[in-house]
Amino acid sequence: MATRRYEQRLRAESAAQTRQRILDAVYGRLRAAPTRPVSVEEVAREARVARSTVYLVFGSRAGLFDAVAQDLLDRGGFERVVAAVAHPDAREHLRLGIRAGAETFAVDRDVHRALISFSALDPDATGGAVHRGEQRRAGGMAYLASRLAEQDLLRPDVSAADAAHILYLITSFDAFDQLYTGRGLPVDDVARILATTAENAVCR
Known part of the structure; x- marks a missing residue:
């Protein structure tokens, strides 16, 4: 049982780290090219995740920017x-x-x-x-x-x-x-x- 809880905690920590890495990638794109819209593909590449992972975590592109606004x-x-x-x-x-x-x-x-x-x-x-x-x-x-x-x-x-x-x-x-x-x-x-x-x- 203790092993299962430990594994669950590791998965939760990994998910949180992935989420923050994606948000940080958005910040990076906004600072690097403030006059150009940010694409999910660019964010995924900078965060070192699959494009589908961005949608899995945030649901949609709109959900991603809602999360960015809240994180700000x-x-x-x-x-x-x-x-x-x-x-x-x-x-x-x-x-x-x-x-x-x-x-x-x-x-x-x-x-x-x-x-x-x-x-x-x-x-x-x-x-x-x-x-x-x-x-x-x-x-x-x-x-x-x-x-x-x-x-x-x-x-x-x-x-x-x-x-x-x-x-x-x-x-x-x-x-x-x-x-x-x-x-x-x-x-x-x-x-x-x-x-x-x-x-x-x-x-x-």
């Missing part, structure tokens, strides 16, 4: 965003959440940019993953706006609906990258500016 968040420390959401003070939720989001974008900035750039050219796979991520972010900003409204923290001239739109704009990758890459600011300054801008725009 995990690698970037998205758990800090989750922790910010749990803060009892909605204003701190805003400050900490925007800081955590900027830090997440900064970890693999080039990969985030490549995925967003490809989304229009590859709507079914890359575009689908980006769109679903944006929908989740929009939902998160709507929830934050509702918390600010419930705690009477919104400016009198800003509705919860408008606050959600404003927060969605300020927390976008493009807003982050205009400061991080466009202005060459360190991530701490980017996070501070974005959080201050958001707070001044929607909070009393």
Whole structure:
């Protein structure tokens, strides 16, 4: 029985390593050729697996890019965003959440940019993953706006609906990258500016 459990653990570890190797191959392709869509064949070759293995692990090309998008968040420390959401003070939720989001974008900035750039050219796979991520972010900003409204923290001239739109704009990758890459600011300054801008725009 102990031998069987050991073999099962080895198989699970091997599967996890194969999965991560495939994801790392996608990152490699995105960094090496950020203006060219990534093919499953290229990924399989770089990961040293059969093309069929990629489909076996992820189900489809769209599933592969969904996994890449989620792995990007995990690698970037998205758990800090989750922790910010749990803060009892909605204003701190805003400050900490925007800081955590900027830090997440900064970890693999080039990969985030490549995925967003490809989304229009590859709507079914890359575009689908980006769109679903944006929908989740929009939902998160709507929830934050509702918390600010419930705690009477919104400016009198800003509705919860408008606050959600404003927060969605300020927390976008493009807003982050205009400061991080466009202005060459360190991530701490980017996070501070974005959080201050958001707070001044929607909070009393």
